[in-house]
Amino acid sequence: MIRGRIIATGSYVPENVVTNHDLEKVVDTSDDWITERTGIKQRRIVNAQQATSDLAYEAASLALKRAHYKPKDIDLIIVATITPDMAFPSTACILQDRLGATNAAAFDVNAACSGFIYGLHIANGLIKAGAHSRVLLVGAEVLSKVTDWQDRTTCILFGDGAGAALIEATKEKRGVYSTYISSDGSLSDLICLPGGGSRNPCSKETILKRLNYIKMKGNETFKVAVRTLEELVIKTLADNNLDPSQLSLLIPHQANIRIIQATAKRLGMPMEKVFMNIDKYGNTSAASVPIALDEAVQSGRIQDGDYVLLEAFGGGLTWASALLRW
Ligand code: COA
Numbered sequence: 001m002i003r004g005r006i007i008a009t010g011s012y013v014p015e016n017v018v019t020n021h022d023l024e025k026v027v028d029t030s031d032d033w034i035t036e037r038t039g040i041k042q043r044r045i046v047n048a049q050q051a052t053s054d055l056a057y058e059a060a061s062l063a064l065k066r067a068h069y070k071p072k073d074i075d076l077i078i079v080a081t082i083t084p085d086m087a088f089p090s091t092a093c094i095l096q097d098r099l100g101a102t103n104a105a106a107f108d109v110n111a112a113c114s115g116f117i118y119g120l121h122i123a124n125g126l127i128k129a130g131a132h133s134r135v136l137l138v139g140a141e142v143l144s145k146v147t148d149w150q151d152r153t154t155c156i157l158f159g160d161g162a163g164a165a166l167i168e169a170t171k172e173k174r175g176v177y178s179t180y181i182s183s184d185g186s187l188s189d190l191i192c193l194p195g196g197g198s199r200n201p202c203s204k205e206t207i208l209k210r211l212n213y214i215k216m217k218g219n220e221t222f223k224v225a226v227r228t229l230e231e232l233v234i235k236t237l238a239d240n241n242l243d244p245s246q247l248s249l250l251i252p253h254q255a256n257i258r259i260i261q262a263t264a265k266r267l268g269m270p271m272e273k274v275f276m277n278i279d280k281y282g283n284t285s286a287a288s289v290p291i292a293l294d295e296a297v298q299s300g301r302i303q304d305g306d307y308v309l310l311e312a313f314g315g316g317l318t319w320a321s322a323l324l325r326w
Helices: 020-024 031-038 052-067 091-099 112-128 185-190 204-208 218-239 257-267 285-298
Strands: 003-012 017-019 042-044 076-080 105-109 134-142 160-170 175-183 249-252 307-314 318-325
Touching (some): 003 052, 003 112, 003 175, 003 285, 017 020, 042 160, 052 091, 052 134, 052 160, 052 285, 076 091, 076 112, 091 105, 091 134, 105 112, 112 134, 112 160, 112 175, 112 285, 112 307, 112 318, 160 285, 185 218, 218 257, 218 307, 218 318, 249 257, 249 285
Parallel strands (some): 076 105, 076 134, 249 307
Antiparallel strands (some): 003 160, 017 042, 134 160, 175 318, 307 318
């Protein structure tokens, strides 16, 4: 049986650190409130010149280097993002050109914070179908440029970054064991960016109404996220006939420490087996899971043979999980 296997990872975050204390000077908030309600202490923010493809390029180059691959070895590039460089061409095409990955097809996936796992679902499916054999999957976001820095309920949450994974066809008994994706468009208004598309094209009016920034009903989103993710992780383990005690590491989307703790509790997993870096980067949407995965690999938290569960929840609404055997 052929399946996809992640053979290398890479990640990149911008140098500029914005702490909670920095935000105290911008909006009516406090380090205590942000830390207690979200677990976030700081986030990384791009400079004015940097765009999503610049972060994606750094993360992808690192993954390629670690795999000893040349860009021409890749036959597909998928970029998961809700903050593309521009509406089109896709950020994946811009990345393809920058890397010189001339043998790759390239497209973007928009599933907000679940984007990387949606991309993994697609990549693994195409590998299993025999359509592609070496896929570069990147989750990359510059959320700071669509964040309303006057809105204390959202601006404290988000950060910029990118994570990449190289996925190769394998016949080994390891790799991507299962992926699951789901959506509920009826709750799309819980978290969205209303301006700049064909519904509310960019105009003086949309800018005055601040429609070109992320809007979120945080508390309602929180409740749906907790309920959905608890069900999702239990289902994923059951689908793979695994007991939570067999899991070596849970890598959750880094949106809120309380959501992560609730999911771990539902699984009965000690927090030592849950990877967290939300304190350093905040919520980086589609980049969150691959940055965490890369840091987990680089720090030795994942060893050969380990079962690793990835999960995410985000705008759409969308949610997704993947069970990996490393
Ligand atoms: N600093 C200080 N006070 C703040 C604040 C801030 N940055 N943001 C909101 N508040 C206030 C609110 O105005 C409210 O005040 P009130 O009670 O006087 O009306 C109070 O804090 C509680 O607000 P609430 O929205 O109920 O807080 P919360 O506990 O739900 O936490 C979030 C807010 C955004 C941190 C939380 O809801 C969350 O993480 N939501 C989900 C995010 C997510 O998963 N998104 C989807 C994936 S991307």
